[in-house]
Amino acid sequence: MREVCVAGVGMSEWGEVWRKSIRDLFVDAASAAIKSAKVDHIDSLYVGCMSGGLFVGQEHLGALMADYLGMAGIPAMRVESACASGGMAFRAAFLEVASGASDIVMASGVEKMTDVSGDGATDALATAADQEYEVFNGATFPGLYAMMANAHMARYGTTRDMLSAVAVKNHKNGAKNPVAQYPFEVTASQVASSVMVADPLRILDCSPVTDGAAAVIVCTPEIAKKLGVPYVKVLGSAVATDSIALAQRADMTTIKSATLAVAKALKMANKKLDDIQFAEVHDCFTIAEIMVAEAIGKYQPGKAGAAILAGETALDGKFPMNSSGGLKSKGHPVGATGIAQIVELYKQLTSKAENGRQIPKSPKIGMAQNMGGSGASSVVHILEVA
Amino acid sequence: MREVCVAGVGMSEWGEVWRKSIRDLFVDAASAAIKSAKVDHIDSLYVGCMSGGLFVGQEHLGALMADYLGMAGIPAMRVESACASGGMAFRAAFLEVASGASDIVMASGVEKMTDVSGDGATDALATAADQEYEVFNGATFPGLYAMMANAHMARYGTTRDMLSAVAVKNHKNGAKNPVAQYPFEVTASQVASSVMVADPLRILDCSPVTDGAAAVIVCTPEIAKKLGVPYVKVLGSAVATDSIALAQRADMTTIKSATLAVAKALKMANKKLDDIQFAEVHDCFTIAEIMVAEAIGKYQPGKAGAAILAGETALDGKFPMNSSGGLKSKGHPVGATGIAQIVELYKQLTSKAENGRQIPKSPKIGMAQNMGGSGASSVVHILEVA
Numbered sequence: 001m002r003e004v005c006v007a008g009v010g011m012s013e014w015g016e017v018w019r020k021s022i023r024d025l026f027v028d029a030a031s032a033a034i035k036s037a038k039v040d041h042i043d044s045l046y047v048g049c050m051s052g053g054l055f056v057g058q059e060h061l062g063a064l065m066a067d068y069l070g071m072a073g074i075p076a077m078r079v080e081s082a083c084a085s086g087g088m089a090f091r092a093a094f095l096e097v098a099s100g101a102s103d104i105v106m107a108s109g110v111e112k113m114t115d116v117s118g119d120g121a122t123d124a125l126a127t128a129a130d131q132e133y134e135v136f137n138g139a140t141f142p143g144l145y146a147m148m149a150n151a152h153m154a155r156y157g158t159t160r161d162m163l164s165a166v167a168v169k170n171h172k173n174g175a176k177n178p179v180a181q182y183p184f185e186v187t188a189s190q191v192a193s194s195v196m197v198a199d200p201l202r203i204l205d206c207s208p209v210t211d212g213a214a215a216v217i218v219c220t221p222e223i224a225k226k227l228g229v230p231y232v233k234v235l236g237s238a239v240a241t242d243s244i245a246l247a248q249r250a251d252m253t254t255i256k257s258a259t260l261a262v263a264k265a266l267k268m269a270n271k272k273l274d275d276i277q278f279a280e281v282h283d284c285f286t287i288a289e290i291m292v293a294e295a296i297g298k299y300q301p302g303k304a305g306a307a308i309l310a311g312e313t314a315l316d317g318k319f320p321m322n323s324s325g326g327l328k329s330k331g332h333p334v335g336a337t338g339i340a341q342i343v344e345l346y347k348q349l350t351s352k353a354e355n356g357r358q359i360p361k362s363p364k365i366g367m368a369q370n371m372g373g374s375g376a377s378s379v380v381h382i383l384e385v386a
Numbered sequence: 387m388r389e390v391c392v393a394g395v396g397m398s399e400w401g402e403v404w405r406k407s408i409r410d411l412f413v414d415a416a417s418a419a420i421k422s423a424k425v426d427h428i429d430s431l432y433v434g435c436m437s438g439g440l441f442v443g444q445e446h447l448g449a450l451m452a453d454y455l456g457m458a459g460i461p462a463m464r465v466e467s468a469c470a471s472g473g474m475a476f477r478a479a480f481l482e483v484a485s486g487a488s489d490i491v492m493a494s495g496v497e498k499m500t501d502v503s504g505d506g507a508t509d510a511l512a513t514a515a516d517q518e519y520e521v522f523n524g525a526t527f528p529g530l531y532a533m534m535a536n537a538h539m540a541r542y543g544t545t546r547d548m549l550s551a552v553a554v555k556n557h558k559n560g561a562k563n564p565v566a567q568y569p570f571e572v573t574a575s576q577v578a579s580s581v582m583v584a585d586p587l588r589i590l591d592c593s594p595v596t597d598g599a600a601a602v603i604v605c606t607p608e609i610a611k612k613l614g615v616p617y618v619k620v621l622g623s624a625v626a627t628d629s630i631a632l633a634q635r636a637d638m639t640t641i642k643s644a645t646l647a648v649a650k651a652l653k654m655a656n657k658k659l660d661d662i663q664f665a666e667v668h669d670c671f672t673i674a675e676i677m678v679a680e681a682i683g684k685y686q687p688g689k690a691g692a693a694i695l696a697g698e699t700a701l702d703g704k705f706p707m708n709s710s711g712g713l714k715s716k717g718h719p720v721g722a723t724g725i726a727q728i729v730e731l732y733k734q735l736t737s738k739a740e741n742g743r744q745i746p747k748s749p750k751i752g753m754a755q756n757m758g759g760s761g762a763s764s765v766v767h768i769l770e771v772a
Contacts, residue, residue, distance in 0.1 A: 001486045021518065044625075053439045053510070058517040060468035063627040063643075063762035067634070073646055075625035076763070077474045078466045082446040088463045092478060099485035100387040101623075124439070131444040132407065237487075239430075239461035241449040248453070257449075260459055376449035377462070 001098045005231040005386065007217045007224040008037025009343040012110075014212035014331040015181040022056050022112035023068045029213035029336075030069050030108055037217035038227045043102035045069070045076040048089030048109035049335035052078075054124035056112050065108070075102075081239075082128030083284060085109060086214065086338025087370030087379030093218040094237050094381075103223055109336035110213035121209045125334070128373040130245040142206060142285070144246060144374045146198035149287035152253045153200065156302030158290065160200065164191040165309040166286035167204050167328055173315055174325020176357035181210050181331030191286075205286040210331035214339035216346065221386060230350040235365070236269030236382035238262075244376040255288075257378035258295035258369055265367070265380040273297050276382065277363035278320040278348060280341035282371040283328050292369055293321065296380075320359050323348060338370035338379060349385040387484045391617040391772065393603045393610040394423025395729040398496075400598035400717040401567040408442050408498035409454045415599035415722075416455050416494055423603035424613045429488035431455075431462040434475030434495035435721035438464075440510035442498050451494070461488075467625075468514030469670060471495060472600065472724025473756030473765030479604040480623050480767075489609055495722035496599035507595045511720070514759040516631040528592060528671070530632060530760045532584035535673035538639045539586065542688030544676065546586065550577040551695040552672035553590050553714055559701055560711020562743035567596050567717030577672075591672040596717035600725035602732065607772060616736040621751070622655030622768035624648075630762040641674075643764035644681035644755055651753070651766040659683050662768065663749035664706040664734060666727035668757040669713050678755055679707065682766075706745050709734060724756035724765060735771040 010032025012025040020028070026047070034042070045066050052058045062076030079088045086109030093107035113121050126135045129144060152158045168188050174180040186204055194204040224231035240260035246252045266273060273296070281296070283289035293304035298319060307313065313321040324330050324344035327337055345366040347353045364385050371378045396418025398411045406414070412433070420428070433451050438444045448462030465474045472495030479493035499507050512521045515530060538544045554574050560566040572590055580590040610617035626646035632638045652659060659682070667682070669675035679690035684705060693699065699707040710716050710730035713723055731752040733739045750771050757764045 023518075051439045051445050053437045053513050054445075056517065057513050057521065059437050059440075059466060059513040060515075060630060060759050060762065062467050062474075063758065064516065064630050066627045067629045067762075072627055072629050073643075074627060076467075076627050077477070077625065079478075080445060080464045080466060081448050081462075088448075091463070092465075092481075095478075095481050095485045095487055098487065099481045101481055101484065127439050127443050127445040129446075130450065131442065132409075135443065239463065241452045241458055241460060241462050243453045243458050244446060244450050257459075372449065373446050376446065376453075 002100055003221050004094050004097045004218060004234045005221045005224050006342060006346050007219050007227060007229050007231040008033050009216045009346045010036055011179045011343055012213040014179045014210055016114045017211040022058060022110055023064060025112060025211060025213040026065045026108060026110045027068050029215040030106060033106065033215035033217050038229055039104055039217055042074065042104050042106045044096055044105045045074060046089040046092045046107050047078045048085035048338060049078055049111060050080060050082050050085050051124050051127060056115055081377040082372030083334040084338055084370045084372035084377040084379050085335040090339060090342055090381060091237055091239060091379055094234055097218050097220060104219045106215055107218055107339060108215035109339035111333035111335040112211045113209045113333060114211050133245045142198040142201055145285040145287055146201045147246060148252050149200050152287060152291060155253050158305045160192055161188060162290065162305030162309050163205055163286040164188040166283060166289045167191045169314055170283060170322050170326040170328040173323050173357060174329025176355040177325045177330055178354055180325045180329050181208055182329050201285055207284045207327035207332035210333040212331055212333035212336050214336045214343050216339060216342050232346055232349045232383045232385050234381060235384050236265035238264035238268060239379045242376045244373055246374060254301060255291050255295040255375035257375055258292050258371065261378040261380040262296040265382050269382045271382060275365055276367045277365055278323060278359055279367040279369060280324060280344050281321055281369045283322055283326040284332060296369060316360050323357055323359055341368035341370055345383045349383060388486055389607050390480050390483045390604060390620045391607045391610050392728060392732050393605050393613060393615050393617040394419050395732045396422055396601045397565045397729055398599040400565045400596055402500045403597040408444060408496055409450060411498060411597060411599040412451045412494060412496045413454050415601040416492060419492065419601035419603050424615055425490055425603055428490050428492045430482055430491045431460060432475040432478045432493050433464045434471035434724060435464055435497060436466060436468050436471050437510050437513060442501055467763040468758030469720040470724055470756045470758035470763040470765050471721040476725060476728055476767060477623050477625060477765055480620055483604050483606060490605045492601055493604055493725060494601035495725035497719035497721040498597050499595045499719060500597050519631045528584040528587055531671040531673055532587045533632060534638050535586050538673060538677060541639050544691045546578055547574060548691030548695050549591055549672040550574040552669060552675045553577045555700055556669060556708050556712040556714040559709050559743060560715025562741040563711045563716055564740055566711045566715050567594055568715050587671055593670045593713035593718035596719040598717055598719035598722050600722045600729050602725060602728050618732055618735045618769045618771050620767060621770050622651035624650035624654060625765045628762045630759055632760060640687060641677050641681040641761035643761055644678050644757060647764040647766040648682040651768050655768040657768060661751055662753045663751055664709060664745055665753040665755060666710060666730050667707055667755045669708055670718060682755060702746050709743055709745055727754035727756055731769045735769060
């Protein structure tokens, strides 16, 4: 297997971007990535997108996006694993370069979520859950994560303040991120008094509905050196799955797919968890960040909430999590999120994080954990600065 | 890049399968492939599916199918390029084994198309076209291919009899295929007098709406030898794209993506087109088979129709095309079609084609051409018996 690296990154505007279509968002991010990596072509394109069909009536995004990037003809395909679609696109690009089939591949993600009306976005997102056993019976994603939160609180004594601390921390980071959809700080009392969505999750416990795209250039280190751009090496790449339906899992207070994927990625990278200095994790709801922090092995079950409340995962903490602002503040265009995590790792590892968002200790190794549904898919990547 | 082969294949029932859900269809095909290859595990799973979201309200098929196969935990993801989704799943599995990341990977495809009502299937399929420039203005797939057919007829004098000859040949082959949705012969006069869908295309020029799944086991030749099963080597794998909207193409009487993908696949395989002894091609409409036969270089532009009418592509002809019955007779569960083409290549190359469908000359090398939309994506594979 060949060595693989990331040699450039790009993001579109994120938010309620009503003036741009899904193809515009993609082209903005892709063009920025191309400029960042200084490449004059790409050999192949992967587009992560959860549901172009339900959100904008457009499948077949691989060919469409290749064409609108001015590159009709190149190999292109879409990959999907619900909200882990972006991470899967990165995984696919990694494998293509690792195999030797291509030298320069773009991994991208995009979602245009605000063009639907009424419950359209919630309904589209629900297709990441088990249609026959969960959605048919009325479950939505806030409802599923609320059940997980209640179970976690009942077993471990996780508190409202711990949930709020995740939102407070991530908004504090996101306030320094120029692409964040909600680039402002929130207080714990604002979170705790925000409108209830699905008990115990309130609106400020939830990541937003977002339009946005992100793209990265994946190539070999030799090519990155020739391009003369900073690059970060992909040390580990792993995917794991679990039953989609919560009722079919042994334990709904943890994310087993994250545990499995991190273990595999660490093994591939030949690293220990303690070697990882910071992480972007999938905080689609505040409880998710707490559960993932435990599932990846950073904290014992039931211990992450208190650690986050104590500031251990803040930008200047022992183990910064979601320096980008996370899904919570930065936004969550579901197909793009996994790529945006790689963008943040690249920026932190190459000391390019904007507006005082740089992690003070200048980390050398970081991890991205992107997940689909209520954790049935996790894709984990470990990156190291060259 | 490691050598890669196909070591087992499986199909579900194909047709209007109202008693089975999308997950049942997948499990039927996947179980058959596992049995065929005699493997006791798989390292990873790819699921090709065009629109689980629009057809059955279910995205996130990677994790779902891994779980229902009894393998929750393994890496799994869905890939999509409209009706080329199956071929793309095979391509992704090929790259994963070629890279060395995994040894035994399942490539599968599935679509459950008959659970929608009214125009649901036509509307879902239309998301493979350009939503903003084609679908918004009322174009459907029969309409788009009818425009291509009219242009081809106007430029080259392609006739009604030539279109009918494609349907007659493919139904003759499909009548010998135990999984075919429409396993019966049709006459040219039946095709020519069947109900008009979009002039000049009649209902017997169109592939049907189908429920079905297909799966293959992709591994290294060393593993296939250890398993003690027949296997076929993957000599070439290539993808190419084109503008989705017909109005944005230089020429709508050919399929440029097929021309590009075949050239790349032949180069990778180090073969000439004359080395290819038979092919499965994407006959979603009769005109498509004629245009693809020309685009891949087998016939000069405008010459394929007469050759097909003369029997050159029949089972006992010089260059058999669609020995399986093709999409036309076998059925077209859009995400599964590209994998079913690989199943047919495997059967023909290992002399396992059923019911007298075996190509008489016992071919050693075959090609599969699977395409998405009105040809904006083509994925081509060249396989050789070991």
